[in-house]
Amino acid sequence: MNKPITILLAEDEPALGHIIKESLETRNFKVLLCDNGEKAKHVYQEQKPELLVLDVMMPKKDGFTLAKEIRTLDRTIPIIFLTAKSQTKDVVEGFTIGGNDYLKKPFSMEELIVRINNLLERTNLQKTTEILTLGDYTFNFPKQTLKLRNDGITQLTHREAQLLFHLIKNKNQVLDRKLILNKLWGDDDFFNGRSMDVFISKLRKKLSADEKIQILNVRGFGYKLIC
Structure with missing residues (x-):
């Protein structure tokens, strides 16, 4: 126990x-x-x-x-x-x-x-120490960094890192919008939802060097990371 x-x-x-x-x-x-x-x-x-x-x-x-x-x-x-x-x-x-x-x-x-x-x-x-691979990127969750192969390192904010971690863990599956809002923001109200949309846009830009990576909006459900 x-x-x-x-x-x-x-x-x-x-x-x-x-x-x-x-x-x-x-x-x-x-x-x-x-x-x-x-x-x-x-x-x-x-x-x-x-x-x-x-x-x-x-x-x-x-x-x-x-x-x-x-x-x-x-x-x-x-x-x-x-x-x-x-x-x-x-x-x-x-x-x-x-x-x-x-x-x-x-x-x-x-x-x-x-x-x-x-x-x-x-x-x-x-507290996790996981380092994850996503296409041409290496995502170091503890250090909150994205490293593109043969290129520099991009620093993520704490919230960007948390959101990306959950997207990768649910790769090629729909990440439920309400679930992730409650988990990371503590509430799934309209204003938090708009905030999450902004973070998703920022992640798309930071992952844009690898064309194989997409973060799709699944209307009415959430987001889907495809790689």
Whole structure:
């Protein structure tokens, strides 16, 4: 049996904290529950969890302050904020200080669990050491580079590299649009969809030196990488 993923949950509402803890434990997560930010910082340092779920409004130390402090120690641990705040500036602040996702109260446990699993999958993807061949290109996923045979190296952005990785892994098959939006962007809304279209266009340009490679739009379904 796989070792359970350890989650640090910082939530100062006792009833909600225990509901979340029990729900996650039924999904084989190990949950460390704290009721204030100072305690959560201590538990983080002692237990080294693999994911953080932080309420924003907490006594002694709020979730944003806690996340800032933890980001100075660990740049990669996934962080989800829980909050009753709904103003755009609060959401922007959460992402700016290093949050990976933001869930507004009230929320369903199923939504929280889906977001946790998506973040863990993204984190595992980032740890892969795979170097893949695509036509005349060599794609180094860890270094986020494309090297054309007998030519120079093109640097990819983090999102371009993630998207190309999934396209290659599903080569000659349709990559479901909604699935990849939820996996990489966290939501399949209109604006994220437009953002993904832009990244697809950029990848087409960066792969254009090899005429055998095409990224096709499959209307109503997604994209298909052909090589």
